[in-house]
Amino acid sequence: MTLMKSLSGAAAALALTAGAALAEPALIYDLGGKFDKSFNEAAFNGAQRWAEETGGEFRDIELQSEAQREQALRRFAEAGLNPVVTTGFSMATPIANVAPDYPDTKFVTIDGYVDPEEHPNVLSILFSEHEGSFLVGMLAAMASETGTVGFVGGMDIPLIRKFACGYAQGVKAVDADAEIIANMTGTTPAAWNDPVKGSELAKAQISQGADVIFAAAGGTGIGVLQTAADEGIYSIGVDSNQNYLHPGSVLSSMLKRVDVAVYDAMSAGADLETGVQVLGLAEEGVGYALDEHNAELISDEMQAQVEEAKSRIIDGEITVTDYTAEDSCPALTF
Amino acid sequence: MDRMPAWADAVLVPLISLLLAAILSALVILAIGESPVEAFRLMVEGALMRSAGWGYTLYYATNFIFTGLAVAVAFHARLFNIGGEGQAMLGALGVALVCLYIPWPHWSLALLAASASAALFGALWALIPAYLQATRGSHIVITTIMFNFIAAALLNYLLVNVMKPAGMMEPATATFPQAVHLPTFQDMFSTAATPLFRGSPANVTFFVALLACLFVWALIWRTRLGYEIRAQGHSETAARYAGIRPVRIVVIAMLISGALAGLMGINSTMGEAERLILNSTEGAGFIGIAVALMGRNHPLGVLLAAILFGFLYQGGAELALWTNIPRELIVVIQALVILFTGALDNMVRMPLERAFLAARRRRTRRAEPAE
Structure with a gap:
């Protein structure tokens, strides 16, 4: 409950100082759940690294149903959380529906594509x-x-x-x-x-x-x-x-460096640059792993x-x- | 008469079951170091104290009313239809076909056509299991659950290979045209001064669900077909002796059941997503079983149970949003309610029945003068 209190505190403070860059970021995991040993967990790891390095806090939610996609986006945006980072391509359409209602909030969709012309406050991150x-x-x-x-x-x-x-x-x-x-x-x-x-x-x-x-x-x-x-x-x-x-x-x-994408988005905070980012080999967004466990095989x-x-x-x-x-x-x- | 009064059966038993589930949930929340009082307050505030919360509660409830009624109708003929999930998926497909490929001038016409199409698709998906049960004795539980998987595979194939707009990542159809947008509660009840139900997905389909409740009540208790369905459910041999054809009743009951489950598609696909997505039913077909059990297979009971489950879903979402209670535990809370109201029903009912009978015996003894 302490988080809840600090959150409402933060929201109240935000309301007072309207627009100041005090906001906490939020992370919405897709239906697979937070600890899936793969995609969503990579997002969580990135957020966790950001929290440890900056001492900041972030809110997150594991979705349970399709209708919660828009709901979570709206509630987080209304609470003043910024940016709202989401994982999974299924978030693209809900973000496109919600984003125009909250022009001051930055939304990030990882794996989804939202038209940057129509929605200037959305960053779409795609991996090659x-x-x-x-x-x-x-x-x-x-x-x-x-x-x-x-x-x-x-x-x-x-x-x-x-x-x-x-x-x-x-x-x-x-x-x-x-x-x-x-x-x-x-x-x-x-x-x-x-x-x-x-x-x-x-x-x-x-x-x-x-x-x-x-x-x-x-x-x-x-x-x-x-x-x-x-x-x-x-x-x-x-x-x-x-x-x-x-x-x-x-x-x-x-x-697939989802963790880096989340870390970068949270580090940028409310000043996040929106648009479309394609992370391929050149950007080190994707690649193959080489470490001591497979050194002898390659x-x-x-x-x-x-x-x-x-x-x-x-x-x-x-x-x-x-x-x-x-x-x-x-x-x-x- | 050695039964407890009807009000105790219909109201007291579910209430005590709910209370037990609530106590156990509170213990679970306490065990992970969160405050149950605070959690309950969050759920009630998030689901019932804001109009947008009601908007979500009623949206979920609408889904559960349809699937709950579907299970209830089949159950009156002693058929256990657990294929609501697949029938609802096919219903959603029917809705999508109607909305995407026919240009509608007005949403009301589209709603009528989509309802008919959803009911038809759902009913057809129930037809094969029904026919197999009626004529070959293949158990309806096995066949309907197998048809759930076939429905999922069919939908996946259609969305990935046929209906998906080219170049789109998500396996979903294009968004339906604006003309078939169903009025949401926000559109219907908001005024410029007081916005209500902001952003919530509850829509006009809720009233269709209420009509469906009325329809099922009239069908089961006020028509000859309903009488035949109930007779078949009580005893097939007696029904056959009375000149009722079991094959006909099994097939008709399942068709109605499938149609009701299919109607869920108008709420989730036309009302909320406004496009057909892979996961449009998201388990509502199975929740329908719990709703029907808890609602004693009566439309009014189904309505109330569906609203309760809608509250649990929306309240659960609020918990997930604002606390650190993990998603799995929210499912545990929902499951406890199902467990107590459905599976452990007799645990509450039998002691309660004994208590009532004992009280009655004492009363009658006192009323009779001592010999």
């Missing part, structure tokens, strides 16, 4: 997941001995197809004849948190010859990584650095090839097709 996935796809193809690699996605939505498509292009760039087995875990939100099914899919892919599997499936990926370790093949983690989970088996992780030659591809993507010499831009993929059919 296809570029990061391309790099881990290359690693997968180089590490594979069977010439068959796997992909396990969470729910079958465009965002996950974007991961799969980038990955497939990376694999084909190294080995044009490689076979890619792609499976989605399910069609309900339960697919984000079903490690048992993830494990079964991994086993099925292994029996078809896959010896590297990339899991872009939230909590379901934990099962994929576990099975890969048990069966003695390689796996690739996602969003956060998951190399430490099974050292020697997790080949690398496709990093040879110097592999690293050199991936680094070269990375710089060529940044320079624009290689273009990786973004599934969501075209709704189709050159290297993989869904």
Whole structure:
């Protein structure tokens, strides 16, 4: 309750000094929940780091229903919290509905896109997941001995197809004849948190010859990584650095620096610059993880090839097709 | 007569159950170091003391009325329809098709057409399980829950591959045209001087839900079909002996049930989101079971129980917004209410019944002069 009191105190103070930059930031997690070991948790970690470094406080809410999206935005904006940071593409439309009513509040949508012309107080942060996935796809193809690699996605939505498509292009760039087995875990939100099914899919892919599997499936990926370790093949983690989970088996992780995005937004506070930010390889928004847990798995030659591809993507010499831009993929059919 | 009075059965039992659930919830909140009094105050203030809070409470309640009525109607024929979720999903699809592809001049016409379409889609989704139950004896619980998954898969396929506007990240349809925007409570009751229900999603569908309550009451207790449904529910053999055809009753009861669940789509899809999203039902189909149980399968009971659950949802949102009570514990509080009012009903009912009977015996003994 002390937080509640300090909050109403802060709101009252804000009302008195109208417009002064005293505001606390707010963070709204998508329906997956705060501690999902992946996307939302990365956002929480970024906010936590900001709070520790600055001694500031932030409010957060885990959504329980669709109708709460607009509600949480409005209530936080009315309480004077600024900026209001949100995770997940589903927040884009609610933000577009709410933002015009609170012109003094800055809204941030991570993964969502809100038209910056119509809504000058919104910052849309997008990640080039296809570029990061391309790099881990290359690693997968180089590490594979069977010439068959796997992909396990969470729910079958465009965002996950974007991961799969980038990955497939990376694999084909190294080995044009490689076979890619792609499976989605399910069609309900339960697919984000079903490690048992993830494990079964991994086993099925292994029996078809896959010896590297990339899991872009939230909590379901934990099962994929576990099975890969048990069966003695390689796996690739996602969003956060998951190399430490099974050292020697997790080949690398496709990093998506949601934590950095949240940290930067909260650090900027009410003076946040709005518009559209695309965080790709050049901005270090996405990448592949290299640390002591996978140092032995990635040879110097592999690293050199991936680094070269990375710089060529940044320079624009290689273009990786973004599934969501075209709704189709050159290297993989869904 | 060895039963307790009707008022005790209908009012006292749920009230005591609620009280027990509240006490246990208070202990849970206390255990994680928050103040239960403060939490309760936040819930009541957030859900009932502001008009916007009521706007959310009634929005959720509207969903639960439809799904609760759906379960109740099926239950009168002793059918346990737990496919409300899938039927509501299909209902929402029906709403979306009507709103997206037909240019409507006015929302009232669109509402009528969308209601018809939602009911039709929901009913059709219940038809196959109903037919299988009626003719093949495939258990309705198994088939309806399986149809929930099929509905989710179908919706996912349609939204990702067919109905999603090109280049959009979210699996959802385009926003419906402005002409089919349903009047919200804010549009209806606000004046320039006193804005009411600001930003809340409660809309004209709430009145459709009230009409549905009235319809179900008339159907079950005032029509021949309703009598047949109840007769079938009490004893299939007796009903058959009386010339009632069980196959017909099972199918019709499930069609009505599916239609009612499908109608939920107009509230969540046309009234709130104004586009079809993947997660448009978000479990209301299952909450409907608890609502029907608590409401004793009577429309008035369903209405009151739905408002209670609406309060729990909106109050839970307030808790999530302003306290550090984690989301999981808010679900625990909601679950305790379901547990006590639904599953543990007899725990309260039986002692209460015994107490009433004992009191009555004492009264009659006193009334009779000693021998």
